[in-house]
Amino acid sequence: MGKARTLMSMYKKLYAHFGPRHWWPAKSAFEVMVGAILTQNTAWSNVEKAIANLRREGLLSQKKISQIKTRKLAALIRPSGFYNEKAKKLKELVRFLAGFCGSNLRKLRQHDTAYLRKEFLRVHGIGPETADSILLYALGKASFVVDAYTKRICMRHKLIPEHATYHQIQEFFTDNLLKDAKIFNEYHALIVETGKNYCKKNKPLCKICPLRLVKCGKNMVYLNKK
DNA sequence: TGCCAGGCCGGGT
DNA sequence: ACCCGGCATGGC
Numbered sequence: 001m002g003k004a005r006t007l008m009s010m011y012k013k014l015y016a017h018f019g020p021r022h023w024w025p026a027k028s029a030f031e032v033m034v035g036a037i038l039t040q041n042t043a044w045s046n047v048e049k050a051i052a053n054l055r056r057e058g059l060l061s062q063k064k065i066s067q068i069k070t071r072k073l074a075a076l077i078r079p080s081g082f083y084n085e086k087a088k089k090l091k092e093l094v095r096f097l098a099g100f101c102g103s104n105l106r107k108l109r110q111h112d113t114a115y116l117r118k119e120f121l122r123v124h125g126i127g128p129e130t131a132d133s134i135l136l137y138a139l140g141k142a143s144f145v146v147d148a149y150t151k152r153i154c155m156r157h158k159l160i161p162e163h164a165t166y167h168q169i170q171e172f173f174t175d176n177l178l179k180d181a182k183i184f185n186e187y188h189a190l191i192v193e194t195g196k197n198y199c200k201k202n203k204p205l206c207k208i209c210p211l212r213l214v215k216c217g218k219n220m221v222y223l224n225k226k
Numbered sequence: 227t228g229c230c231a232g233g234c235c236g237g238g239t
Numbered sequence: 240a241c242c243c244g245g246c247a248t249g250g251c
Contacts (some may be wrong), residue, residue, distance in 0.1 A: 040233040046249055047232090081248040085234085127234050147232045192232055201230060 004176040006159065011183070014190035021189035024137035026051075029105050030062060032138035036130045037089050038080040049079035062103045066094045089125025096123045105138070113141040128166045136188070142181040144173045145188040149195025156199065 025044075026032045031051065038047040053076040054060045059068060074087035094103070100119060101108040108116070113135060120131040128146070135143035146169045154160045160169055177183060 036232090039231085041231065042233085042247085043231040043249070045231090046247095049249085079248060081231090082233090082246045083248080085246055089234085125234065129233065133232080145232085149232065188232090195232080 002176075003159075003172070007173065007176050011177075011187055011190070014194055015186065018190055018193050021186060021193060023185055023189035024133070026137075028060075029138040031060060033093060033134050034060070034065075034090060036133040036137070037093060037125060038077060038086055040082070040086070040130065042081045046079045046081060050077040050083075053077065053079070062094045062097055065090055066098065085125070092124045093126070096120075109139050113143060116141065117143060128170075132170075136181060136184055140181050142179050142184055144170050144177075144184045146170050146173075147188070147192065147195075148201075149199060150188070150191050152201070153191060153195060153199050 024032045024035065026035055034054070035047055035051060038050050051060070057076060059065060059073075059076070065073065070087045070091055073090060074083045077083050077086055077090075080086060096119075097103050097105075097108070111119075116139070117131050117135055120126050120134060121128070126134070132143040132145040135141040136145055146166050151160070151164070151169055154169060154172070155162060155164075160172055164172075173184075173187070177187070
């Protein structure tokens, strides 16, 4: 089967199983950006606690984040882990937004996707996945998000080479799917749902995965095994 | 009780 | 261009 058909087949099976995910779980574009940074190598349940703290204190805005002391910010986002690093990253994010678009996200949205991505990548704390998450889920741009689940699921199903880079995996999807933000949005959300339930690190749960995405036989690949 | 979670950075080859 | 240690909490 061609790669495009494989990817659409996967998508349809996942969608049929899980239904629409309604991503990203946030109440504003800025909250998406905050969540994208806080969830770096961190369980979302921990991010929720951190965001709840910020909301409770009325600090979930660009202006408030820019005004608050890094020290205090770190204390509030403590549950999300790496809190000292992430506090700096949130500060860098709002500093970038202020300088780049006067903190106006509607204006930010008007720029070309590739240009925006390059600019976001210059910000300390924003790497490929975070940049794509922001582009897709905060700004509605058709930028496919590749995360650990995406890589693991694709590798276990032998859809990509073992040492595929972020860029290669992203290309695999974008070259074989309609370049549509709605599809990219739903697809990544479905992959995360699949990963959380059936494709965890060092756990060969694939065989009990009810989705039967593609053949997943005896040659199980374990990722990131130390 | 150790392993894992929706990465990224900086310094080293 | 890779490779690796560091960053840290909370759930199972």
